Structure formats: C-alpha cells, structure tokens
Amino acid sequence: MLSNPLALIAEVTHRCPLHCVYCSNPLELAGTKEELSTDEWTSVFEQCGKLGMLHAHFTGGEPLARPDLAELISAARSAGLYTNLITSGLGLNEPRLEALVSAGLDHIQISFQDSREEAANWIAGAKAHAHKIALSRAIRGHKIAFTVNLVVHRQNLDHLEEMIAFIEQLNPERVEIAHTQYYGWALANRAALMPTHGQVEKAVAIVAEAEKRLAGRIRIDSVVPDYYAKYPKPCMGGWGRRLMLINPAGKVLPCHAAEVLPGLTFENVREKTLEWIWQESSSFGRFRGQDWMPEPCRSCDRRGEDFGGCRCQAFLLAGDALLTDPACSLAPSHGIVESAVRDANSGAAIARPAASSSFVQLQKQTGELWSYRTNPE
Amino acid sequence: MAPPSDTSQPRLAVGCRWGGSGENRVILFPEGKINLQGTGLQVLERCDGRRTFSEIISGLQKEFGTTDPAKIRSDIGVFLEQLQRKRIVDY
Numbered sequence: 255m256l257s258n259p260l261a262l263i264a265e266v267t268h269r270c271p272l273h274c275v276y277c278s279n280p281l282e283l284a285g286t287k288e289e290l291s292t293d294e295w296t297s298v299f300e301q302c303g304k305l306g307m308l309h310a311h312f313t314g315g316e317p318l319a320r321p322d323l324a325e326l327i328s329a330a331r332s333a334g335l336y337t338n339l340i341t342s343g344l345g346l347n348e349p350r351l352e353a354l355v356s357a358g359l360d361h362i363q364i365s366f367q368d369s370r371e372e373a374a375n376w377i378a379g380a381k382a383h384a385h386k387i388a389l390s391r392a393i394r395g396h397k398i399a400f401t402v403n404l405v406v407h408r409q410n411l412d413h414l415e416e417m418i419a420f421i422e423q424l425n426p427e428r429v430e431i432a433h434t435q436y437y438g439w440a441l442a443n444r445a446a447l448m449p450t451h452g453q454v455e456k457a458v459a460i461v462a463e464a465e466k467r468l469a470g471r472i473r474i475d476s477v478v479p480d481y482y483a484k485y486p487k488p489c490m491g492g493w494g495r496r497l498m499l500i501n502p503a504g505k506v507l508p509c510h511a512a513e514v515l516p517g518l519t520f521e522n523v524r525e526k527t528l529e530w531i532w533q534e535s536s537s538f539g540r541f542r543g544q545d546w547m548p549e550p551c552r553s554c555d556r557r558g559e560d561f562g563g564c565r566c567q568a569f570l571l572a573g574d575a576l577l578t579d580p581a582c583s584l585a586p587s588h589g590i591v592e593s594a595v596r597d598a599n600s601g602a603a604i605a606r607p608a609a610s611s612s613f614v615q616l617q618k619q620t621g622e623l624w625s626y627r628t629n630p631e
Numbered sequence: 632m633a634p635p636s637d638t639s640q641p642r643l644a645v646g647c648r649w650g651g652s653g654e655n656r657v658i659l660f661p662e663g664k665i666n667l668q669g670t671g672l673q674v675l676e677r678c679d680g681r682r683t684f685s686e687i688i689s690g691l692q693k694e695f696g697t698t699d700p701a702k703i704r705s706d707i708g709v710f711l712e713q714l715q716r717k718r719i720v721d722y
Contacts, residue, residue: 260664308650308657308664336650336659361646361661399646399661399718427644427718428661470632473718 256542259532260491261309262302262335263499265510266295266326270316271344273379273613273626274367276405276447278437279315280513283630288503292322294523296329298500301528303333307498310335315502315630318345324357331358338363340403343389344382351392361399363430364390368410369420376607377409379616379626390424401428408446408604411453414460422472429472431461433479437511441570443624446605448598454482481591485556486563486579493541493565498532506531508538511566515575541565541575548576550584632715634708635684639722641711642680647719660719674707678720684711 268283290298299310310330317323318341327337338361339354346354354362364386368374374383393400402421406414414431421429434440434447449457461476468474480487490497490509499507504523507513513520518540521531532538540546544557551562562568563579571580571590578585585591605623610616617626635641643649643658650664651657656672657664667675673694677687688707692700714720 261662308659309662311662334650336648336664338662360648360659363661397645399644401661427646469716473716 256533257495258305259307259498260496261311261498262298262307263311263313263497263510264295264298264317264326264330265313265315265499265501266290266317266323267319267502268315268630269319270314270342270627270629271319271380272316272342272382273628274405275377275379275439275443275624275626276407276434277439277627278435278510279627280438280511281442282513283315283628284502284505285631287631289320290500290502290504290523292325292329294504295326298523298528299326299330299333299335302330302335305529305532308334308336309338311338311340313340316342316344318343318350324350324353327354327359328357331360336360341365342378342382343386344380346389348392351389351396355396355398359398361401362393363401363403364393365403365405366417366421367405369413369417370607372609373410373607376609376616376620377405379613387424390426394425399428400426401430402426403430403432405432405434406449406457407434408449408453408598409607411449411457412604414457418460418464422468427473429474431457431474431476433457433477435480437566437570439625439627444594445597445602446624448481448594449479450599451482451595454479480563480567480579480581481595483581484583486560486567486582486585488560489564489567489579492561494532494538495542495561498528506535506537508541509566511570512537514566515569546576548578550586551578554584632712634705634712635722637683637685639684640680640682641678641684641687641720641722643675643678644715644718644721658719660717665719671710674710675720678711684708684722 267289330337337359339359340363343364366386367377371383375381404417436444465474494508499510505520507520518537520537521535547562551557563582565575568577568579569575572587577587580587580590608619610619647658647660650659656667688704692703711720
C-alpha cells in the first residue's frame with residue numbers, strides 16, 4: 255500500500271549569490287529562463303495539499319533570489335503546508351523578513367560556513383558572514399522557528415567547539431551539524447572536504463557534550479558522515495517513499511541528485527500531475543520496495559531501515575545505481591569508500607583560508623584546492 | 632531540564648503548530664511532524680499556554696477516572712519533558 259508523500263522539496267531556483275565549495279546542487283544547473291512561474295508553483299502547492307503533504311522546503315540555489323518568494327510561501331501555506339526556508343540569508347533584510355513572516359513562513363534555516371569571518375567567506379566564495387549574523391539577530395524578533403545549519407568538513411572541524419559556541423549566542427532553537435555529503439560540487443571537491451578519522455571522532459564527542467550542555471535550550475541534530483559509518487544513510491527515507499523534489503524547471507525527482515542516473519525518464523509538473531508522477535511514473539517506482547535490491551541488501555535485516563543506502567552514490571562511486579551503496583561496510587564495492595578515507599588520512603595538510611580582493615582572485619588562489627560553485631545562465 | 636512545574640504553562644514552541652485533519656492530527660515542527668492519538672493528543676490539546684501544568688493534570692485525572700493519579704502526573708511530565716528537549720513544547 256503506497257503512502258502519499260510527506261514533504262515537497264521546492265528547489266525554486268538554481269541562482270545563488272554564494273559559491274560554496276560544498277554545494278550539493280547538480281553540476282548542470284537549471285537556467286533562469288526555464289524556471290517555473292508563480293502560478294505554476296501555486297498549482298504545485300495546491301496539488302501537494304490535496305495529496306495530504308505536510309511540509310514544503312524552499313531551497314535552491316538561493317530561494318531568496320526569487321522576487322516572488324513571499325507569494326510562493328503564501329501559496330504553500332494556503333494549501334496546508336508547513337513552510338521551511340533553507341537559505342544563506344543573502345537577499346533578506348528586516349522588511350523582507352517581515353513580509354515573509356506575514357506571508358506565513360513557519361521556519362527559517364540559515365547556513366553558516368564557519369565562526370571566523372575570513373574562513374566563512376573563503377568557503378562560500380562571497381562576503382556573506384557578517385550579514386548572516388545580523389540577520390540571525392533580526393530573526394529572533396519574529397515568531398518563527400530558527401535553525402542554524404553549520405556545514406562541517408576537513409577545513410573547519412578542527413575548531414568545532416568554537417563554532418558551536420559561536421552559534422549558541424545566535425540563539426536558534428535547533429542546530430544541525432551537517433557533515434558535507436558528496437554530490438555535485440562537494441563530490442568534485444571531496445579531497446579538500448573529507449575529514450580525518452581524528453576529526454570525525456572528536457566531532458562525535460564534542461557534539462555529545464554540547465547536546466547535554468544545551469539540552470532544553472537548543473536541539474542539536476548531527477549524523478556521523480556515511481563514509482565513516484558502518485551502515486549507509488537511509489537516503490531520503492527511501493526512494494519515492496516520503497519525499498518529492500521539484501527542480502527549478504519543474505522536473506519531479508525523488509532526490510536532488512537523481513538526474514545523474516542513466517536510464518530514467520523524469521516527469522515534469524508542466525505535463526503531468528503530482529499524483530500520477532508519485533503513484534504511476536516509472537522513475538518513482540524504479541527503486542521502491544525490495545524487488546530491485548541486489549544482495550547483500552535483499553537478505554539483509556537492515557533493508558527496511560536503510561533501503562540499501564543511496565542509489566545516486568552507488569552510481570557516482572561504483573558506476574551502477576543497482577549496487578549496494580559503497581558507504582555500507584557490507585557492500586561488495588566498499589573498497590571505493592575505504593580508499594577515499596585512506597587518502598583523507600594520508601597526512602595531506604589542511605589548507606589555510608586567505609582573504610582575496612575579488613572572487614576572480616580567490617578562484618585563482620585556490621585553483622589547486624577546489625572549484626567554486628558557478629551560477630546558471 | 633526538568634518536567635514542568637505546577638505553575639508552568641506548557642505551550643507549543645515557537646514555529647510549531649497543529650496540522651493534519653480529522654483523525655490524523657499532527658504537530659508540525661521544523662522538517663518534521665508527530666502523529667497524535669489518544670492520551671498524547673488530549674495532553675497537547677490542553678497545552679494552550681494558559682492552563683497551568685497542574686490544571687492540565689487535574690483535568691486529565693478527572694477524565695481518566697480511577698487510574699493512579701500520581702502515575703498520570705509522572706507520565707505526562709515525562710512526555711512533555713521529552714517534547715521540550717526536541718524544542719516542540721515550551722514551559
């Protein structure tokens with residue numbers, strides 16, 4: 255019996271004023287001209303409401319790059335959805351924040367790249383840090399939930415305690431300590447982002463201590479990165495099981511990376527209803543249930559918990575979406591992940607942030623280290 | 632963090648609200664939801680920020696009739712404390 259989806263990830267644009275090196279957007283970004291209109295998104299949210307969906311996550315790129323964001327939030331709210339805004343905060347000032355709250359925004363999540371301004375701007379490829387701090391203070395004047403999403407990786411994990419202390423004084427209700435996942439740009443930049451064993455172990459202890467200390471005041475969510483875990487992540491809560499993503503051009507995907515998979519045809523909201531896509535489309539049905547599973551997943555006690563891990567990661571790392579996710583210690587191709595982990599622990603130095611006068615100069619300085627995210631046409 | 636005191640006024644935390652409909656009432660919070668039925672539903676419906684914890688307990692003790700009143704108080708206290716840690720309820 256197929257349940258209806260729980261949440262929509264509304265990737266409303268791929269435009270973004272930042273260039274974060276850990277971005278998991280696809281390398282092939284949707285162009286501005288292809289973006290769904292306000293009316294098209296409104297129709298999408300109405301359909302979501304009828305399907306009994308409960309959450310809309312506004313993301314991108316940078317969702318604030320859409321001038322009609324308040325209308326989109328209002329449409330989602332009117333359709334009965336709880337509205338989450340996942341944002342860098344760039345493009346948001348007090349009047350616009352007020353407008354979004356009036357439109358029915360329930361929850362805002364601001365990303366932070368570091369506690370230190372120079373390092374944060376170096377990772378984002380933009381001078382964004384000071385604005386995020388100012389915005390965090392403004393948010394506390396409104397009755398919406400506030401989460402800080404701290405993206406952690408090799409370049410900043412050595413001062414995790416400092417970053418947590420920094421975030422505490424911004425007073426969010428929730429903090430996500432988000433270990434970078436390797437899709438899109440993050441995969442291309444993996445060598446510069448993968449933490450060491452020591453960093454991961456220390457992070458587990460630091461987060462545990464912070465959880466205790468902040469219990470009742472701030473909720474901390476954190477998961478051990480899958481390359482260092484025994485079992486894979488239950489990606490998206492299972493393919494086509496809980497979540498649906500719509501990209502800026504209206505393509506309906508089971509996750510943000512699925513377009514890399516060969517042999518799948520994804521439907522578009524401009525052509526088909528969400529209900530049909532969820533229930534009938536071959537793309538959504540492809541990895542549902544257990545019939546598609548290879549061994550060892552097919553006989554594994556955990557198959558109903560982690561669904562064999564991530565299809566896209568199986569394809570990206572091992573060349574075949576039908577394989578057990580190589581992050582699983584039981585995967586026949588686990589050696590691929592072990593090799594990446596060995597490289598990350600081979601003693602290569604951790605880079606130092608440097609200020610640059612321009613983005614072009616920054617790209618030149620760090621060309622050996624990583625590639626910054628570009629913008630779509 | 633401790634369970635609610637008698638004079639505290641439990642309420643949904645900022646940004647958390649009711650959703651769903653009919654038999655499927657839920658509380659919606661950042662990126663999540665909790666399904667509510669039976670006792671849990673009755674407790675949270677009374678957490679309106681006006682009723683005190685002791686008023687909520689005595690109201691429910693009356694409804695549940697002869698069940699052990701001390702256990703009701705303790706169970707509900709633990710339930711609310713768990714939700715407070717998740718930042719879904721405040722008191």
